[in-house]
Amino acid sequence: MAISVAAVRENPALLKLDLYCKGARLDMASLGGGGTGRGLLRTRAGLGSGLEVVLPGGLWTNVPVLEAFAQRSPYEFQGDGDGLRLMRDGEYVTTVSLSPRPAWYDQATSSGKPMMRVGTLQGTYLGVYPAKVCDYWVTPEKTNCHFCSVGLNLGVDDATEKSVEEVIEVVHAARDGSGITYVDFNTGHYEGDTYLDILEPYIRRIKAETGLLVGVQTPPHHDLSRYDALKAMGVNRVSFCFEIFDRERFREVCPGKDAQYGLDRYLDAIRYCAELGRRSGLSLSDPWVTNGEIVAGLESPESSIAAINWITDAGAIPTVCVFRPLRGTDYESLEPPETEAMIPVFRRLYDACMEHGLPIGCAPNIHVSLVLLPEECAAFSDRPFRWQRAKLAVMRRVFLALHHRAVQAREH
Template sequence: MTEAPDTHRTLDQEELAELIARLQSRGLRTEISMEARKGGAGPADAGMLWIDGSPATVPTTADYVRDSPYALRQEDDGFGIYEGSVRLADAALAPRPKYYDLKTADGVPYWQIALMHLDSMASTVLQTCAYWGNSDQCTFCGIGVSLAAGRTIAKKTPEMLAEVSVAARDLDGAVDATLTTGSTATPDRGALYVGRCAQAVKEASGLPVQVQFEPPSDLDVINRVRDMGVDSVGIHVETFDPEVLARVAPGKARWGIEAYFSAWERAVRVFGEGQVSTYVILGMGEDPDLTVDMCRRAVDMGVYPFIVPLRPVPGSLMEDERPPSADYVEGIYRQVVPHMLRRGLTATGVMAGCARCQACSGQAALERAGSGSTKGGVPDGRVSLPLVF
C-alpha cells in the first residue's frame, strides 16, 4: 500500500481539465475493482470516479490502458492518481449502487434496467437499433454489445424505469435520470417511447429527466416530448464533419447535418437555451476548424455542445482505435468554452443528462476556470479563460 503524502494540493480547474483530458486519452491503470460501464450506446469502458471532487469517467480496461503512465493507487486514507512516483490528485471511487441488489416482481435485476453513472440514473430504454448489424451501423457504438452479453434487456418499460428511479433516488442519491434509445424505423425515431418512459420516471420519482433521440421527421414530436414533462433533450450529431459522419454513422448521415440544426432550433424554442445538447466526438478524423466553427454556431442557437474524446468500445467496429491526444482535445475545449462563457451557456444551467453530469468530458472544469469560480457562472460578464484561435 502506498503511503499518501502528509499534504495534498488540490488542482486548480485548468489543471484538473488537463488531467482529465490526459486520463481520457491514455486511460488509468488500476488493480482495484471499480464500478465501470461496458458496452452500451454511449461512451463505454468507463471507470467511474471523482478526481479532486469532480466527476470523471476514464478508460480502465481497454488494451491500450496497459501502457498508460497513470495509475490509481490505494492509500491509507483513500486513493490517489499517480504518474510514476508523483502524486497528481485525490481520487474517490464510485461505490456499488445499493439498488443493484433489487429485482422487479417478475425477477428482472434492477441493474439490467438502469445503471448509476456516478450521481445519474441512466438507461437505454430500447437496447436495439435500426442501424445495428447492417451497413448503417454507427462504428463507435456498442448498443448491441451489452445486450448480447446479457448485461441488459432489450426493452425497458415505463413501469420498470419508474420503479428503479425511486430506488436510485432513495438508496443511492440519484439527482437526475438520463434516458436514451436505439433509433427505430419510425418517423419519430423512438422519441415518443423514450418520452413516455421519462414521463413515468418523473411522475414516480420527481427526478429531472433528459431524453436523447435522433431528429424526428416531424418536428412537432419535440413539442409532444416536452408535453410529457421532459426537462432537457440530447439530439446528438456526433460529428460536424459531413465526410466523417458518412463514414462512421452512415444511417445518421442520410439526415444531413442541417437536419440537426433544424431540430435544435425547434428544441431550443420548446425547452429553452442550455436544455438542448449534442455530443461532439473528437478523434474520428474530423476537421478541427470546422468542428470549432460549428460548435460556436450551435452555441449561438442556445445548444450545449458536449465535447468528448472518442472512447473506443470493445466489441464495436472501432474497438481497435485509440482515443485522440489530450493536447488535441484540450485545444478544442479552449476554442469553444470561452465562446460558451460569453454566451452564458454553462453546465451549471443544464437540468439533466450528460451535459449536466459532465463526467465524460473535461470541458466543465475549463468552464469553471474561465468563470473565475469553482461553481461555474460568469461573474459580471467577465471571462478569464483566454480565447484560443
Template sequence: MDLDAARDFPHNPALLKLALYCEGLRIDEDATAELHESRGILRTRAGLGSGLELVLPGNLWTNAPVAEDFCAQSPFLLTFRKGRFQVRHENGLATDVEIAPRPTWYDLRCSTGKQMSRVGTLQGTYLGIYAANVCEFWTRKNREMCKFCSVGLNLGADDASDKTQREVLEVVRMAKLQSGITYVDFNTGHHEDEGYLDVLEPLVTAVKRETGLLVGVQTPPHSDLERYRRLRELGVNRVSFCFELYDRERFDEICPGKSATYGLDRYLETMDFCAALGKKVNMHEPWVTNGEIIAGLEDPQTTIAAIDRITSVGAVPTVCVFRPLKGTALAHLPPPKTEDMVPVFRHLYEACMRHNLPIGLAPNVHVSLVMLPEECAWLSPRRSSWSFRTKQWRLEVKKRVFHHLFDRKVRGISQDPAPVGSAVDGGEG
C-alpha cells in the same frame, strides 16, 4: 496553456479528467484488490463508456478508460496505499481520488425479477436508461451502425433489451431514494418507424408525475418537429441530438446509418428548432437543447467550428472524447492527444460563457462520460476575467433559484412508495 505546466494535474482536476480520457489508466495489484466496492467495469451505454468510475478532486466525476489496449501504455496508475486511492503520473505527481461507490440497489431485483442494474445504471450521479430495443442500425442487413458505437454489444450483456414502464419506475424510485439522483436520461437508437418518441413519452410522463425529477431524452431527430413542442409540455427538460461529426465526409464515413437515414442537416435543423423552443425561459421546468459531438475523430478545428455552430443557436454542446472501444470498428485507432484536446475544451467553456448559456445549473448532476462545459473553466485563463466572473456570478444566482424551486417541487410530490427491490439471489429470474 503550456502543457508541461498544465501537467501539474493535482491542481487542475479538469486537465486530469481530460488526460485520463485521452491516455487511459492502469491499475496496480493493490488497487485492483480494493475495487470490490466499485461499480465494476461495465460497457455501460451509448458506445462511449467502458471504464472505471472515479471522483476526482473538485468533485469531478469521470469514467476512466481501463480496458482498451492503449491503457496499457498510460502514464497514469491507480494505486491503493495506506487506505487511500491515488492516481499517480509517471512524472511523480499524485492526487487522491475516490472510487464511485456501487449503489446497493444495483443488486436488487424489480418486482418482475429483473436485476435493477440491467434496467438503468448511474453515469456519474444521474440515472441512464437505454429504453428501447437495440438501435436498428445494428440489426439492418447491411449493419449501418456508427463505427465508434458499442450499443449493440451491450444490450443483453450488461443491459437488458426489454424494460417495462413498471421496471423503469421501480428503478428510478430506488435510485432517487438510495442514490439521491435528480436527473434521469432516456436514450434510444434508430427505429425504422421513428417509434422512439412513442416509446419514451409514456415513460417520461410517468417519471415526471411520480418523482418530479429532471428528465432528458436522447434519440435521433424525429421528422415531426411538433413532437418536441409536446415533449416540452410533458415536462422534458433536455433533448439531445448526437450528430457526432461536423465534417460532412467524416459524418458519412463514421455514421453511415445516420447519414443515409437522417443526414447531418436534419440533426442541425431539429437542434435549431428545439433550441428556439427554449428561448422562453421557465425556471420551474427548464428546457435545454444539446448538440452532441465526438472530439478526436475529426480535426480539432472542425470540432471547434461545431461548438460555435451549436452555441450560436443557444444549444449547449456535449463534447465526448473518442474512445476506441473494444469490439467496435474503430477499436484499432488511437485516442486523441491531450494537448490537441485542451484548446477544444477550453473553447467549449468560453463559447458557452460568451453566449450566456445555462451551464452548471442542474442540482447534483455530475457527468462521468464527458467534460461538462463548466468543468472546462479550469482550462481557460479567461475564467478570471472581469467579464467571465460577472457572468459566473449571474449563473450562480440562477443556480440558487433553480435549486430552490426544484427542491420544493420534488419535496411536494408525495412520498415514494416502499422500495420494491429484493436481493439478487443468483441468475436472472
C-alpha cells in the same frame, strides 16, 4: 508541449481530460474490498467502459482502463485503503475515490431483473437505455456508427427491453438510495421513427410520480412538433448526437445516420428545439435545454470548434465527448486524440457557452462522468466572465430551491 504531473495536479479538469485521452492501467491485485466500485460496465454508445472515480475538485469521471491504449498509459491506479492512488510514470499524482456503488445495484425489480441491468448511474444521474438495440446493428448491411458499442452492450451489461414498471421501480430506488435529480433516456434508431413513442410512457410516469428532471437523447424526429409535445409533458432536456460536423467524415463515421437522416436534419432539430426554449423564455421551474453532441478526436480540432460555435450560435449547449476506441468496436485499433489537441476544443466549449449566456451548471447535483461539462472547462479559459458567473450562481441557487419544492410536492 508535454503535460506535466504538476499541471494535472493543479488542474483537475486537465487531469480529467488527460485520463480520457491516455486511460490508465489498473493494478487489480492491489485493490481493497471495494474492488472497482461500480464495476466496469459498457454503457452508452462509445464511452462508459471504464472505472468510475471522483477526482480532486469533485470531478466525476469514467477512466478508460480496458482498452489497448490504456495498457500503454503512463497513469496507473493502485489500491490505497478504500480509495485509489493515481501514479504517473511511478510518480504520485493524487488520491481519488471510487464512485460509491449504490446498494440498489444489487437488488432486483419485482419482475426479477437486476436493477443495474435496467439503469445505471453515470456520475450522479440515472441513465436508461429502455428499448431494443439500435436498428443499425441488426440490419443486414450493418450501418452502425463505427465508434459505437451499443450492439456489443445490450444483453451483456444491460437488459434488452425494460417495462415502464421496471424502470419506475429503479428510478424510485435511485432517487431514494442515491439522491438522483435527473433521469436520462437514450435510444438508437428504430425503423418508423418510433423512439419518441417508446419513451413517452416512461416520461409521463416519472414526471407524475417524482418531479425529477428528465432528458431524452434520440435521433431527430421528422415531425418537429413532437418536441413541443415533449416540452409540454415536462421534459427538460433534448439532446441530438450528430457526432461529427465535417460532412465527409460524418458520412464515413456514421453511415446509418447519414443515410437515414443526414446531418442537416440533426442541425434543424437542434435549431428548432433551441428556438422552442427561447420562445417560451428561460424558466427555472420548468427548464428546457437543447444539446448538440459531438465526439472530438474523430475530426480535426478546428472542425470540433466549428461545431461548438454552430451549436452555441443556435442557442444550444454542446456536449463534447472524447473519442474512445472501445474494445470490440470497428474503431478499436484507432488511437484516442492527444490531450494537447483537445485543450483548445474544451476551452472554446466554455468560452462559447459563456459568450452566449447559456445556462450551464445550473441543474442541482448533476455530475457527469462521461464528458467534461462546459462549466468544468472554466479551468482552461483565462477569460473572467465575471457578470455571467455571478448570474449563473444566482440561477443555481434559485433552481435548487425550486427543484426541491417540485420533488417534495410529489412526495406528499
